[in-house]
Amino acid sequence: MVQQRLLDIAVEVFGQNGLEGASTRAIAKAAGTAMSSITYHYGGKEGLYLAAADYVARQIGDSDSQEVRDAAIASGDPARAREAIRQLVVRFIDRLQNEHSNGWALFIIREQMNPTEAFERIYAGPMGENSRALVELIRVATGVEDYRVARLAAITIFGQVLILKAARGTCHKVLGTETLGPDILADFTRRVTANIDAILDRMISERQEQA
Amino acid sequence: MVQQRLLDIAVEVFGQNGLEGASTRAIAKAAGTAMSSITYHYGGKEGLYLAAADYVARQIGDSDSQEVRDAAIASGDPARAREAIRQLVVRFIDRLQNEHSNGWALFIIREQMNPTEAFERIYAGPMGENSRALVELIRVATGVEDYRVARLAAITIFGQVLILKAARGTCHKVLGTETLGPDILADFTRRVTANIDAILDRMISERQEQA
DNA sequence: GTCTATACTACGATAGAC
């Protein structure tokens, strides 16, 4: 299907070059169609960009772990919540490792530099749900009720994972490797999950001190 | 001076729109000069881009804390190293809060998406020194000798700070605010420094368990 | 629906006046 091919390639090219850096000619050619089909199907470059954003928003979804998360939140059990956080993060790292991730990951990061309506659409989907779920899981796991505290913690946890894509160059330089192989990524995952454990424990201590 | 104005604006515009998204016409106009002066002084758009990268590389420098770091590393004192890490991170957050930071911060993040020689130049300067210093400080603070462990920890620490700029849109959404005011940033700084303490403690435990 | 033609705009580079 032409539209599907256009979307796949659009996410890739927009993610790599941005809205202005990408050319509709190149996208159409890579999709094996004429440039005017972009106008026909999406009304133009910006329409394709927004459609690509919607497509990305859908791709982020991860129905498997959603049930685990919701159940953990509903249970109110700190141990289950902590395990759900770990699972959420590990799955996210795995998906970032996937070859297809470069497209949508860069698309999202790039979009946040000059936010347009595309980001609103992306965040309106599973990405926003994941964020809110992470905050709730942190509250359950630590007993911290203050939303601001939980939200800030969620951001620092998310940042530890995101840097793999957002500052890939720095990661390569620091690690002294050209590529991030499976062994390094396994160590990285261990580091992040251990960090999360340490942070959650610290938050519990903070809460108890305050009381 | 024309060249200085050109560099300042180039960093801003390239950071916001990227190499291909930016137009030399717009940069020249904002700098109050003719477009051909870019050709004259820098040989063209790419020359200006590289010059802007060098300019960014210089701006990152922070001679004040450099001495503190080097002294802490040389001392071999875990407590001093830990304090130096905290100072390094706090200063970095402060500088990210600065209004001028949007230019160079986005410039660097964007450059890492499609790395060119510009990133090599930036990393060859204070940015690389800071990275290496952070790794060494972590080794001193925790007693961990394995470089890979220290490097991975450095990346996760850096990521917690970087997300403020790399995923600003998500931060705003999660926190439910349009801007990150000083009070939120103060809480954020407290969260990150507490996280670092917790992570370093955890690393020390890991080392002792392994022994 | 899809492609080819073409119109129109904006870009970067360059030449030349001063």
Next chain:
DNA sequence: GTCTATCGTAGTATAGAC
């Protein structure tokens, strides 16, 4: 050194054939 004028190229959009 700095500006104006101009060229060639590449971009998006659009009209019209099929």
